[in-house]
Amino acid sequence: MNKIFLRKDFLKETAITEKTLHEFETNNLLKPAGITEDKTSFYTKGSVEQVVMLKSLMDLGYALPEIQKIVKKIGLPTNSIIQQEEKKMEQFITISSLAEQVGVSPRTIKHWEEKGIIESELRSAGGFRLYSQIYVYMCKLIKDLQLFNYSLEEIKTISDYFRDFLLISKDLNHYSQNETEERLESMNSAILQLFSKMNLLKEGISRWESLLKTKQKEIKGIKTKNTKRKKAKSKTKDE
Structure with missing residues:
Protein backbone atom coordinates (compact mmCIF):
# COMPACT_ATOMS: atom_id res chain seq x y z
CA MET A 1 0.00 0.00 0.00
CA ASN A 2 1.38 3.44 -0.93
CA LYS A 3 1.68 5.88 1.96
CA ILE A 4 0.21 9.33 1.55
CA PHE A 5 0.21 12.47 3.64
CA LEU A 6 -2.67 14.88 4.01
CA ARG A 7 -1.60 18.51 4.40
CA LYS A 8 -1.37 18.45 8.20
CA ASP A 9 0.56 15.16 8.20
CA PHE A 10 2.83 16.43 5.42
CA LEU A 11 3.78 19.54 7.40
CA LYS A 12 4.67 17.34 10.37
CA GLU A 13 6.66 14.86 8.23
CA THR A 14 8.69 17.58 6.49
CA ALA A 15 8.99 19.89 9.53
CA ILE A 16 8.01 22.96 7.52
CA THR A 17 5.42 25.61 8.28
CA GLU A 18 2.14 26.24 6.48
CA LYS A 19 3.66 29.51 5.24
CA THR A 20 6.69 27.73 3.72
CA LEU A 21 4.51 25.12 2.03
CA HIS A 22 2.29 27.86 0.63
CA GLU A 23 5.37 29.65 -0.74
CA PHE A 24 6.67 26.46 -2.36
CA GLU A 25 3.31 25.88 -4.04
CA THR A 26 2.68 29.46 -5.18
CA ASN A 27 6.18 29.56 -6.70
CA ASN A 28 5.51 26.27 -8.55
CA LEU A 29 8.31 24.50 -6.69
CA LEU A 30 5.99 21.89 -5.25
CA LYS A 31 2.49 20.67 -5.92
CA PRO A 32 0.26 17.98 -4.38
CA ALA A 33 0.74 14.47 -5.79
CA GLY A 34 -3.00 14.32 -6.38
CA ILE A 35 -6.43 15.23 -5.14
CA THR A 36 -9.37 13.22 -3.92
CA GLU A 37 -12.83 13.52 -5.45
CA ASP A 38 -13.82 15.94 -2.69
CA LYS A 39 -10.84 18.17 -3.57
CA THR A 40 -8.58 17.12 -0.68
CA SER A 41 -4.90 17.48 -1.59
CA PHE A 42 -2.45 14.72 -0.68
CA TYR A 43 1.31 14.28 -0.85
CA THR A 44 3.63 11.29 -1.14
CA LYS A 45 7.17 10.16 -0.31
CA GLY A 46 8.30 11.86 -3.50
CA SER A 47 6.81 15.12 -2.22
CA VAL A 48 8.80 14.70 1.01
CA GLU A 49 11.98 14.20 -1.05
CA GLN A 50 11.27 17.39 -2.98
CA VAL A 51 10.91 19.39 0.23
CA VAL A 52 14.20 17.96 1.55
CA MET A 53 15.96 19.15 -1.62
CA LEU A 54 14.28 22.57 -1.49
CA LYS A 55 15.27 23.01 2.16
CA SER A 56 18.86 22.04 1.30
CA LEU A 57 19.01 24.74 -1.36
CA MET A 58 17.54 27.29 1.04
CA ASP A 59 20.11 26.30 3.69
CA LEU A 60 22.83 27.00 1.11
CA GLY A 61 21.52 30.55 0.87
CA TYR A 62 19.45 30.35 -2.32
CA ALA A 63 16.33 32.51 -2.41
CA LEU A 64 13.07 31.18 -3.88
CA PRO A 65 13.45 33.05 -7.22
CA GLU A 66 16.93 31.52 -7.60
CA ILE A 67 15.63 28.06 -6.72
CA GLN A 68 12.92 28.56 -9.34
CA LYS A 69 15.59 29.11 -11.99
CA ILE A 70 17.51 26.01 -10.86
CA VAL A 71 14.39 23.85 -10.91
CA LYS A 72 13.38 25.20 -14.31
CA LYS A 73 16.82 24.55 -15.75
CA ILE A 74 17.82 21.17 -14.27
CA GLY A 75 14.96 20.11 -11.99
CA LEU A 76 15.32 18.48 -8.58
CA PRO A 77 17.03 15.08 -8.19
CA THR A 78 14.53 12.51 -6.87
CA ASN A 79 14.31 8.76 -6.39
CA SER A 80 13.49 7.43 -9.87
CA ILE A 81 11.37 4.53 -8.55
CA ILE A 82 9.21 6.85 -6.46
CA GLN A 83 8.98 9.25 -9.39
CA GLN A 84 7.74 6.47 -11.69
CA GLU A 85 5.11 5.42 -9.16
CA GLU A 86 3.83 8.97 -8.83
CA LYS A 87 3.43 9.35 -12.57
CA LYS A 88 0.73 6.72 -12.22
CA MET A 89 -1.17 8.88 -9.71
CA GLU A 90 -4.75 9.65 -10.66
CA GLN A 91 -7.76 11.14 -8.99
CA PHE A 148 -25.20 -15.33 -5.70
CA ASN A 149 -25.24 -16.35 -2.01
CA TYR A 150 -21.45 -16.29 -1.59
CA SER A 151 -20.22 -15.77 1.98
CA LEU A 152 -17.56 -13.16 2.71
CA GLU A 153 -15.08 -15.99 3.28
CA GLU A 154 -15.82 -17.36 -0.21
CA ILE A 155 -15.57 -13.86 -1.69
CA LYS A 156 -12.19 -13.45 0.06
CA THR A 157 -11.00 -16.65 -1.67
CA ILE A 158 -12.07 -15.28 -5.06
CA SER A 159 -10.37 -11.97 -4.25
CA ASP A 160 -7.15 -13.88 -3.51
CA TYR A 161 -7.49 -15.65 -6.87
CA PHE A 162 -7.66 -12.27 -8.60
CA ARG A 163 -4.53 -11.08 -6.79
CA ASP A 164 -2.72 -14.28 -7.74
CA PHE A 165 -3.83 -13.89 -11.35
CA LEU A 166 -2.41 -10.36 -11.49
CA LEU A 167 0.88 -11.52 -9.95
CA ILE A 168 1.21 -14.41 -12.43
CA SER A 169 0.22 -12.17 -15.36
CA LYS A 170 2.93 -9.66 -14.47
CA ASP A 171 5.60 -12.23 -13.64
CA LEU A 172 5.23 -15.85 -14.74
CA ASN A 173 8.23 -16.74 -12.57
CA HIS A 174 6.62 -15.44 -9.38
CA TYR A 175 5.72 -19.03 -8.41
CA SER A 176 7.32 -22.30 -9.44
CA GLN A 177 5.97 -23.98 -12.58
CA ASN A 178 4.01 -26.60 -10.59
CA GLU A 179 2.62 -24.06 -8.14
CA THR A 180 1.59 -21.77 -10.99
CA GLU A 181 -0.23 -24.65 -12.66
CA GLU A 182 -2.02 -25.55 -9.40
CA ARG A 183 -3.11 -21.97 -8.78
CA LEU A 184 -4.38 -21.55 -12.35
CA GLU A 185 -6.36 -24.79 -12.04
CA SER A 186 -7.90 -23.55 -8.78
CA MET A 187 -8.88 -20.30 -10.49
CA ASN A 188 -10.45 -22.16 -13.40
CA SER A 189 -12.36 -24.41 -11.01
CA ALA A 190 -13.71 -21.35 -9.17
CA ILE A 191 -14.81 -19.84 -12.50
CA LEU A 192 -16.69 -23.01 -13.45
CA GLN A 193 -18.36 -23.08 -10.04
CA LEU A 194 -19.43 -19.46 -10.44
CA PHE A 195 -20.81 -20.19 -13.92
CA SER A 196 -22.85 -23.02 -12.40
CA LYS A 197 -24.32 -20.73 -9.74
CA MET A 198 -25.03 -18.04 -12.33
CA ASN A 199 -26.92 -20.53 -14.51
CA LEU A 200 -29.06 -21.57 -11.53
CA LEU A 201 -29.70 -17.91 -10.80
CA LYS A 202 -30.66 -17.23 -14.42
CA GLU A 203 -33.12 -20.14 -14.33
CA GLY A 204 -34.60 -18.77 -11.12
CA ILE A 205 -34.87 -15.27 -12.58
CA SER A 206 -36.58 -16.67 -15.67
CA ARG A 207 -39.14 -18.52 -13.51
CA TRP A 208 -39.87 -15.43 -11.48
CA GLU A 209 -40.13 -13.20 -14.56
CA SER A 210 -42.68 -15.58 -16.05
CA LEU A 211 -44.62 -15.77 -12.78
CA LEU A 212 -44.61 -12.00 -12.20
CA LYS A 213 -45.70 -11.22 -15.77
CA THR A 214 -48.59 -13.69 -15.41
CA LYS A 215 -49.63 -12.17 -12.09
CA GLN A 216 -49.44 -8.65 -13.54
CA LYS A 217 -51.94 -9.66 -16.24
CA GLU A 218 -54.18 -11.35 -13.67
CA ILE A 219 -54.08 -8.29 -11.41
CA LYS A 220 -54.95 -6.05 -14.37
CA GLY A 221 -57.92 -8.31 -15.17
CA ILE A 222 -59.17 -8.30 -11.58
CA LYS A 223 -58.80 -4.50 -11.40
CA THR A 224 -60.93 -4.16 -14.54
CA LYS A 225 -63.61 -6.40 -13.03
CA ASN A 226 -63.46 -4.45 -9.79
CA THR A 227 -63.92 -1.16 -11.65
CA LYS A 228 -66.95 -2.56 -13.47
CA ARG A 229 -68.35 -3.75 -10.13
CA LYS A 230 -68.11 -0.24 -8.72
CA LYS A 231 -69.85 1.21 -11.76
CA ALA A 232 -72.61 -1.42 -11.48
CA LYS A 233 -73.21 -0.53 -7.80
CA SER A 234 -73.33 3.17 -8.66
CA LYS A 235 -75.90 2.51 -11.43
CA THR A 236 -78.08 0.45 -9.05
CA LYS A 237 -78.13 3.27 -6.49
CA ASP A 238 -79.17 5.81 -9.15
CA GLU A 239 -82.12 3.63 -10.12
Whole structure:
Protein backbone atom coordinates (compact mmCIF):
# COMPACT_ATOMS: atom_id res chain seq x y z
CA MET A 1 0.00 0.00 0.00
CA ASN A 2 1.38 3.44 -0.93
CA LYS A 3 1.68 5.88 1.96
CA ILE A 4 0.21 9.33 1.55
CA PHE A 5 0.21 12.47 3.64
CA LEU A 6 -2.67 14.88 4.01
CA ARG A 7 -1.60 18.51 4.40
CA LYS A 8 -1.37 18.45 8.20
CA ASP A 9 0.56 15.16 8.20
CA PHE A 10 2.83 16.43 5.42
CA LEU A 11 3.78 19.54 7.40
CA LYS A 12 4.67 17.34 10.37
CA GLU A 13 6.66 14.86 8.23
CA THR A 14 8.69 17.58 6.49
CA ALA A 15 8.99 19.89 9.53
CA ILE A 16 8.01 22.96 7.52
CA THR A 17 5.42 25.61 8.28
CA GLU A 18 2.14 26.24 6.48
CA LYS A 19 3.66 29.51 5.24
CA THR A 20 6.69 27.73 3.72
CA LEU A 21 4.51 25.12 2.03
CA HIS A 22 2.29 27.86 0.63
CA GLU A 23 5.37 29.65 -0.74
CA PHE A 24 6.67 26.46 -2.36
CA GLU A 25 3.31 25.88 -4.04
CA THR A 26 2.68 29.46 -5.18
CA ASN A 27 6.18 29.56 -6.70
CA ASN A 28 5.51 26.27 -8.55
CA LEU A 29 8.31 24.50 -6.69
CA LEU A 30 5.99 21.89 -5.25
CA LYS A 31 2.49 20.67 -5.92
CA PRO A 32 0.26 17.98 -4.38
CA ALA A 33 0.74 14.47 -5.79
CA GLY A 34 -3.00 14.32 -6.38
CA ILE A 35 -6.43 15.23 -5.14
CA THR A 36 -9.37 13.22 -3.92
CA GLU A 37 -12.83 13.52 -5.45
CA ASP A 38 -13.82 15.94 -2.69
CA LYS A 39 -10.84 18.17 -3.57
CA THR A 40 -8.58 17.12 -0.68
CA SER A 41 -4.90 17.48 -1.59
CA PHE A 42 -2.45 14.72 -0.68
CA TYR A 43 1.31 14.28 -0.85
CA THR A 44 3.63 11.29 -1.14
CA LYS A 45 7.17 10.16 -0.31
CA GLY A 46 8.30 11.86 -3.50
CA SER A 47 6.81 15.12 -2.22
CA VAL A 48 8.80 14.70 1.01
CA GLU A 49 11.98 14.20 -1.05
CA GLN A 50 11.27 17.39 -2.98
CA VAL A 51 10.91 19.39 0.23
CA VAL A 52 14.20 17.96 1.55
CA MET A 53 15.96 19.15 -1.62
CA LEU A 54 14.28 22.57 -1.49
CA LYS A 55 15.27 23.01 2.16
CA SER A 56 18.86 22.04 1.30
CA LEU A 57 19.01 24.74 -1.36
CA MET A 58 17.54 27.29 1.04
CA ASP A 59 20.11 26.30 3.69
CA LEU A 60 22.83 27.00 1.11
CA GLY A 61 21.52 30.55 0.87
CA TYR A 62 19.45 30.35 -2.32
CA ALA A 63 16.33 32.51 -2.41
CA LEU A 64 13.07 31.18 -3.88
CA PRO A 65 13.45 33.05 -7.22
CA GLU A 66 16.93 31.52 -7.60
CA ILE A 67 15.63 28.06 -6.72
CA GLN A 68 12.92 28.56 -9.34
CA LYS A 69 15.59 29.11 -11.99
CA ILE A 70 17.51 26.01 -10.86
CA VAL A 71 14.39 23.85 -10.91
CA LYS A 72 13.38 25.20 -14.31
CA LYS A 73 16.82 24.55 -15.75
CA ILE A 74 17.82 21.17 -14.27
CA GLY A 75 14.96 20.11 -11.99
CA LEU A 76 15.32 18.48 -8.58
CA PRO A 77 17.03 15.08 -8.19
CA THR A 78 14.53 12.51 -6.87
CA ASN A 79 14.31 8.76 -6.39
CA SER A 80 13.49 7.43 -9.87
CA ILE A 81 11.37 4.53 -8.55
CA ILE A 82 9.21 6.85 -6.46
CA GLN A 83 8.98 9.25 -9.39
CA GLN A 84 7.74 6.47 -11.69
CA GLU A 85 5.11 5.42 -9.16
CA GLU A 86 3.83 8.97 -8.83
CA LYS A 87 3.43 9.35 -12.57
CA LYS A 88 0.73 6.72 -12.22
CA MET A 89 -1.17 8.88 -9.71
CA GLU A 90 -4.75 9.65 -10.66
CA GLN A 91 -7.76 11.14 -8.99
CA PHE A 92 -8.65 9.02 -6.00
CA ILE A 93 -11.94 8.80 -4.14
CA THR A 94 -12.62 8.71 -0.43
CA ILE A 95 -14.27 5.82 1.38
CA SER A 96 -17.49 7.86 1.69
CA SER A 97 -17.57 8.54 -2.04
CA LEU A 98 -16.82 4.89 -2.84
CA ALA A 99 -19.60 3.71 -0.54
CA GLU A 100 -22.07 6.16 -2.09
CA GLN A 101 -21.26 5.10 -5.67
CA VAL A 102 -21.52 1.40 -4.79
CA GLY A 103 -24.70 1.80 -2.74
CA VAL A 104 -23.38 0.55 0.60
CA SER A 105 -22.32 2.19 3.85
CA PRO A 106 -18.71 3.25 4.58
CA ARG A 107 -18.84 0.72 7.42
CA THR A 108 -19.45 -2.06 4.88
CA ILE A 109 -16.40 -0.98 2.85
CA LYS A 110 -14.29 -1.00 6.03
CA HIS A 111 -15.64 -4.45 6.90
CA TRP A 112 -14.67 -5.79 3.47
CA GLU A 113 -11.21 -4.31 3.97
CA GLU A 114 -10.90 -5.86 7.44
CA LYS A 115 -11.80 -9.23 5.89
CA GLY A 116 -8.99 -8.77 3.35
CA ILE A 117 -11.38 -8.71 0.37
CA ILE A 118 -10.23 -5.27 -0.78
CA GLU A 119 -7.31 -3.03 0.12
CA SER A 120 -7.20 0.76 0.02
CA GLU A 121 -4.43 1.79 -2.37
CA LEU A 122 -3.44 4.83 -0.36
CA ARG A 123 -3.67 5.62 3.32
CA SER A 124 -2.50 8.61 5.33
CA ALA A 125 -0.70 8.44 8.65
CA GLY A 126 -4.03 9.25 10.28
CA GLY A 127 -5.80 6.33 8.60
CA PHE A 128 -7.46 8.35 5.82
CA ARG A 129 -8.28 5.83 3.06
CA LEU A 130 -8.21 6.53 -0.70
CA TYR A 131 -9.27 4.27 -3.58
CA SER A 132 -8.95 4.49 -7.36
CA GLN A 133 -12.10 4.49 -9.50
CA ILE A 134 -11.65 0.79 -10.39
CA TYR A 135 -12.77 -0.04 -6.84
CA VAL A 136 -16.30 1.11 -7.68
CA TYR A 137 -16.51 -1.71 -10.23
CA MET A 138 -14.79 -4.19 -7.89
CA CYS A 139 -17.16 -3.47 -5.01
CA LYS A 140 -20.16 -3.89 -7.29
CA LEU A 141 -18.77 -7.32 -8.21
CA ILE A 142 -18.63 -8.13 -4.50
CA LYS A 143 -22.30 -7.18 -4.18
CA ASP A 144 -23.06 -9.43 -7.16
CA LEU A 145 -21.35 -12.36 -5.45
CA GLN A 146 -23.41 -11.74 -2.33
CA LEU A 147 -26.54 -11.96 -4.50
CA PHE A 148 -25.20 -15.33 -5.70
CA ASN A 149 -25.24 -16.35 -2.01
CA TYR A 150 -21.45 -16.29 -1.59
CA SER A 151 -20.22 -15.77 1.98
CA LEU A 152 -17.56 -13.16 2.71
CA GLU A 153 -15.08 -15.99 3.28
CA GLU A 154 -15.82 -17.36 -0.21
CA ILE A 155 -15.57 -13.86 -1.69
CA LYS A 156 -12.19 -13.45 0.06
CA THR A 157 -11.00 -16.65 -1.67
CA ILE A 158 -12.07 -15.28 -5.06
CA SER A 159 -10.37 -11.97 -4.25
CA ASP A 160 -7.15 -13.88 -3.51
CA TYR A 161 -7.49 -15.65 -6.87
CA PHE A 162 -7.66 -12.27 -8.60
CA ARG A 163 -4.53 -11.08 -6.79
CA ASP A 164 -2.72 -14.28 -7.74
CA PHE A 165 -3.83 -13.89 -11.35
CA LEU A 166 -2.41 -10.36 -11.49
CA LEU A 167 0.88 -11.52 -9.95
CA ILE A 168 1.21 -14.41 -12.43
CA SER A 169 0.22 -12.17 -15.36
CA LYS A 170 2.93 -9.66 -14.47
CA ASP A 171 5.60 -12.23 -13.64
CA LEU A 172 5.23 -15.85 -14.74
CA ASN A 173 8.23 -16.74 -12.57
CA HIS A 174 6.62 -15.44 -9.38
CA TYR A 175 5.72 -19.03 -8.41
CA SER A 176 7.32 -22.30 -9.44
CA GLN A 177 5.97 -23.98 -12.58
CA ASN A 178 4.01 -26.60 -10.59
CA GLU A 179 2.62 -24.06 -8.14
CA THR A 180 1.59 -21.77 -10.99
CA GLU A 181 -0.23 -24.65 -12.66
CA GLU A 182 -2.02 -25.55 -9.40
CA ARG A 183 -3.11 -21.97 -8.78
CA LEU A 184 -4.38 -21.55 -12.35
CA GLU A 185 -6.36 -24.79 -12.04
CA SER A 186 -7.90 -23.55 -8.78
CA MET A 187 -8.88 -20.30 -10.49
CA ASN A 188 -10.45 -22.16 -13.40
CA SER A 189 -12.36 -24.41 -11.01
CA ALA A 190 -13.71 -21.35 -9.17
CA ILE A 191 -14.81 -19.84 -12.50
CA LEU A 192 -16.69 -23.01 -13.45
CA GLN A 193 -18.36 -23.08 -10.04
CA LEU A 194 -19.43 -19.46 -10.44
CA PHE A 195 -20.81 -20.19 -13.92
CA SER A 196 -22.85 -23.02 -12.40
CA LYS A 197 -24.32 -20.73 -9.74
CA MET A 198 -25.03 -18.04 -12.33
CA ASN A 199 -26.92 -20.53 -14.51
CA LEU A 200 -29.06 -21.57 -11.53
CA LEU A 201 -29.70 -17.91 -10.80
CA LYS A 202 -30.66 -17.23 -14.42
CA GLU A 203 -33.12 -20.14 -14.33
CA GLY A 204 -34.60 -18.77 -11.12
CA ILE A 205 -34.87 -15.27 -12.58
CA SER A 206 -36.58 -16.67 -15.67
CA ARG A 207 -39.14 -18.52 -13.51
CA TRP A 208 -39.87 -15.43 -11.48
CA GLU A 209 -40.13 -13.20 -14.56
CA SER A 210 -42.68 -15.58 -16.05
CA LEU A 211 -44.62 -15.77 -12.78
CA LEU A 212 -44.61 -12.00 -12.20
CA LYS A 213 -45.70 -11.22 -15.77
CA THR A 214 -48.59 -13.69 -15.41
CA LYS A 215 -49.63 -12.17 -12.09
CA GLN A 216 -49.44 -8.65 -13.54
CA LYS A 217 -51.94 -9.66 -16.24
CA GLU A 218 -54.18 -11.35 -13.67
CA ILE A 219 -54.08 -8.29 -11.41
CA LYS A 220 -54.95 -6.05 -14.37
CA GLY A 221 -57.92 -8.31 -15.17
CA ILE A 222 -59.17 -8.30 -11.58
CA LYS A 223 -58.80 -4.50 -11.40
CA THR A 224 -60.93 -4.16 -14.54
CA LYS A 225 -63.61 -6.40 -13.03
CA ASN A 226 -63.46 -4.45 -9.79
CA THR A 227 -63.92 -1.16 -11.65
CA LYS A 228 -66.95 -2.56 -13.47
CA ARG A 229 -68.35 -3.75 -10.13
CA LYS A 230 -68.11 -0.24 -8.72
CA LYS A 231 -69.85 1.21 -11.76
CA ALA A 232 -72.61 -1.42 -11.48
CA LYS A 233 -73.21 -0.53 -7.80
CA SER A 234 -73.33 3.17 -8.66
CA LYS A 235 -75.90 2.51 -11.43
CA THR A 236 -78.08 0.45 -9.05
CA LYS A 237 -78.13 3.27 -6.49
CA ASP A 238 -79.17 5.81 -9.15
CA GLU A 239 -82.12 3.63 -10.12
